[in-house]
Amino acid sequence: MYYYEVAPVRIIRAKQACFTYHHDQILSIGQLVSVSVGKQILTGIIIRNVSRPNYETKVISSVLPLPPIPKQLIDTACWMSSYYATHLATVLQMVLPRGITKKRRISASRDLSFSRDRTHFLLNETQSLAVDTLNSIEVGTAILHGVTGSGKTAVYIEHAKHILLRGKSVIVLVPEIALTSQLLAEFQQHFPSIIVSHSQQTEAERHRVWQQVLDSLSPVIVIGPRSALFLPIKSIGAVIVDEAHEPSYKQDQAPRYSALRVASVLARAHEAHVIQGTATPLVSEYYLASMAHQPVLTMRERAVKKTLEPNIEVVDMTNKALFRRHRLFSDSLIQNLTETLAAGHQVLLFHNRRGSAAITLCEHCGWSALCPVCGTPLTLHADLHRLQCHVCGKNNRVPTACPSCHGAEIIHKGIGTKLIESEIAKLFPEKVIARFDGDTQLATTLEKRYQELYDGKIDIIIGTQVVAKGLDLPHLRTVGVIQADAGLSLPDYIASERTFQLISQVIGRVGRSAHKTSVILQSYQPDHPAIKLGITQNYQEFYQTTLSERRGRGFPPFTYLLKLTCIYKTERAAIRNSQQLANTVKNSFPHVAVLGPTPAFYERQYNSYRWQLLVQSKKRSTLLEIVSIVPPSHWQVDLDPYTLL
DNA sequence: AATGGATGTCCG
DNA sequence: GGACATCCATTT
Numbered sequence: 225m226y227y228y229e230v231a232p233v234r235i236i237r238a239k240q241a242c243f244t245y246h247h248d249q250i251l252s253i254g255q256l257v258s259v260s261v262g263k264q265i266l267t268g269i270i271i272r273n274v275s276r277p278n279y280e281t282k283v284i285s286s287v288l289p290l291p292p293i294p295k296q297l298i299d300t301a302c303w304m305s306s307y308y309a310t311h312l313a314t315v316l317q318m319v320l321p322r323g324i325t326k327k328r329r330i331s332a333s334r335d336l337s338f339s340r341d342r343t344h345f346l347l348n349e350t351q352s353l354a355v356d357t358l359n360s361i362e363v364g365t366a367i368l369h370g371v372t373g374s375g376k377t378a379v380y381i382e383h384a385k386h387i388l389l390r391g392k393s394v395i396v397l398v399p400e401i402a403l404t405s406q407l408l409a410e411f412q413q414h415f416p417s418i419i420v421s422h423s424q425q426t427e428a429e430r431h432r433v434w435q436q437v438l439d440s441l442s443p444v445i446v447i448g449p450r451s452a453l454f455l456p457i458k459s460i461g462a463v464i465v466d467e468a469h470e471p472s473y474k475q476d477q478a479p480r481y482s483a484l485r486v487a488s489v490l491a492r493a494h495e496a497h498v499i500q501g502t503a504t505p506l507v508s509e510y511y512l513a514s515m516a517h518q519p520v521l522t523m524r525e526r527a528v529k530k531t532l533e534p535n536i537e538v539v540d541m542t543n544k545a546l547f548r549r550h551r552l553f554s555d556s557l558i559q560n561l562t563e564t565l566a567a568g569h570q571v572l573l574f575h576n577r578r579g580s581a582a583i584t585l586c587e588h589c590g591w592s593a594l595c596p597v598c599g600t601p602l603t604l605h606a607d608l609h610r611l612q613c614h615v616c617g618k619n620n621r622v623p624t625a626c627p628s629c630h631g632a633e634i635i636h637k638g639i640g641t642k643l644i645e646s647e648i649a650k651l652f653p654e655k656v657i658a659r660f661d662g663d664t665q666l667a668t669t670l671e672k673r674y675q676e677l678y679d680g681k682i683d684i685i686i687g688t689q690v691v692a693k694g695l696d697l698p699h700l701r702t703v704g705v706i707q708a709d710a711g712l713s714l715p716d717y718i719a720s721e722r723t724f725q726l727i728s729q730v731i732g733r734v735g736r737s738a739h740k741t742s743v744i745l746q747s748y749q750p751d752h753p754a755i756k757l758g759i760t761q762n763y764q765e766f767y768q769t770t771l772s773e774r775r776g777r778g779f780p781p782f783t784y785l786l787k788l789t790c791i792y793k794t795e796r797a798a799i800r801n802s803q804q805l806a807n808t809v810k811n812s813f814p815h816v817a818v819l820g821p822t823p824a825f826y827e828r829q830y831n832s833y834r835w836q837l838l839v840q841s842k843k844r845s846t847l848l849e850i851v852s853i854v855p856p857s858h859w860q861v862d863l864d865p866y867t868l869l
Numbered sequence: 870a871a872t873g874g875a876t877g878t879c880c881g
Numbered sequence: 882g883g884a885c886a887t888c889c890a891t892t893t
Contacts, residue, residue, distance in 0.1 A: 229881095232879085234883080235882040236879090236881090236883090237880065237882090238882085242881090243880080244881050245881065246881095261880055262880040262881095262885090263880090263884060264880090264883070264884075265885090279881065281880075281881055282881060539871055
């Protein structure tokens with residue numbers, strides 16, 4: 225008789241993940257089995273074989289007729305479980321497809337191996353140097369720091385070919401937006417069969433893809449969102465993470481993992497490497513790479529030589545003389561729009577809706593209300609008539625006059641895309657306008673209307689963050705940013721980094737051809753480093769500035785963070801319980817800093833109140849200890865949060 | 870007596 | 882996390 229530790233894919237006990245079962249045959253690790261637990265029958269994975277325990281064991285009911293899950297993937301899942309203090313069963317639910325025991329109809333031969341004409345491109349010197357370096361890497365993480373249009377995709381493709389030739393598979397991760405079709409199309413020109421996984425697949429489709437990978441004997445190329453890391457690939461050679469700065473690489477539900485961290489652990493298990501491709505590497509990741517002496521490959525020039533750099537103009541919103549014709553749109557923006565539209569070209573007006581809510585700033589000099597304790601921007605609570613810091617919880621009175629210029633022009637209002645649309649429609653009544661916002665529908669709407677956008681049938685595009693990403697619009701000539709500093713007023717230590725990324729993306733929308741293009745950026749804080757250095761695309765200086773600021777304030781990469789959110793039906797209970805936990809943590813863990821409790825940025829969600837605590841610690845293990853004393857219900861735990869909101 | 874909600878215990 | 886038991890309050 226053989227004894228095995230089996231991890232069921234559902235939580236059985238809060239503090240235990242594996243249970244011992246027996247079977248009369250030798251089974252391999254990673255084998256999927258059916259076991260009875262209490263009165264239910266559950267699927268489980270064999271984690272290890274053990275000797276006979278001193279208690280009675282049940283027999284493994286059946287062994288699923290499937291190849292075992294690769295050992296490296298199981299090890300990665302176990303690592304995730306401990307690193308993110310999440311039950312192994314919760315992690316395994318990512319690893320196995322839903323409805324794994326269901327019978328599926330025989331796949332309707334969706335073999336999409338249609339052969340296309342393969343475009344052979346010639347790499348420029350920088351690109352081939354990058355490919356050579358990547359090909360020579362054995363393990364670890366390389367950062368491919370290439371400006372928009374520097375031809376990162378071509379580098380990915382060449383490198384992927386190299387890995388395939390070595391008989392190993394490649395995972396290409398893309399952010400979770402429906403705009404990945406361009407990258408996919410380019411890959412399809414070079415590889416006959418690509419395995420695609422995306423968030424809109426049905427349960428049966430996912431199952432089929434998973435089965436296909438599990439059965440595959442030859443190396444594969446997989447393109448998909450962060451969940452593609454969990455496909456049962458036998459031998460991985462490289463994980464390429466495209467747009468590696470994107471926040472969607474952090475899952476916002478348990479297990480709250482960072483795909484960057486998981487990719488590096490998975491890669492290490494496979495003796496493979498990770499490539500983070502982005503125009504704006506995350507400051508923390510760049511720091512990590514330089515500390516570990518990992519390669520950082522910089523590609524400064526655009527791949528196509530004939531392109532014309534866009535003309536960038538910054539409009540100081542505190543200077544009212546520049547806004548004679550409209551309070552939202554500067555005179556030069558209106559003039560530029562008029563000219564571009566008259567010539568029959570396309571314009572894009574971008575506005576960061578988030579953060580442009582109720583913020584407090586001086587319209588005269590651009591001063592904005594910052595917390596005297598921790599420096600984060602303050603949020604107005606109109607009902608209390610107080611300015612509150614959502615990071616450390618300190619309350620401040622609302623100034624009646626600007627502390628900087630003593631003017632009385634303190635404003636609290638924000639701007640919405642709807643307002644922009646109606647105002648722009650008044651200015652250009654005969655033009656076709658399309659507005660994109662609302663986070664979930666946006667991706668599908670964009671997909672549907674992409675052809676119209678691409679063909680230039682829409683004159684004016686108005687939208688929030690997502691329109692600034694990955695869209696390739698050949699008719700686009702002008703991009704206007706209504707208030708570039710909008711995101712800076714968010715009470716989040718990473719806000720300025722996000723703004724820097726955003727400006728880079730916006731600039732990347734134009735200047736992709738030989739046409740004359742322009743970017744007009746309006747801002748109350750034109751001299752803020754994120755904006756100034758974003759415009760000049762000076763990553764190095766932004767990196768150094770941000771790093772020293774983070775060091776000073778004790779934020780990553782110099783500390784680890786733990787975000788604890790307390791959710792109760794009544795505000796009183798939320799406050800009381802978060803206060804209590806804050807005290808417990810402060811008393812039992814003297815070496816950590818506890819910020820809060822403060823109302824969560826999204827204070828009321830699903831008819832409940834949310835208050836949060838932020839814990840900063842030099843040692844990550846201390847945060848894991850803290851997690852273990854957090855009450856199991858009413859609390860959400862987020863280790864290494866990507867955002868404090 | 871029947872129903873339903875809240876709470877507690879066990880799970881190899 | 883879910884199946885099930887047990888307790889207690891409310892409904893008929």
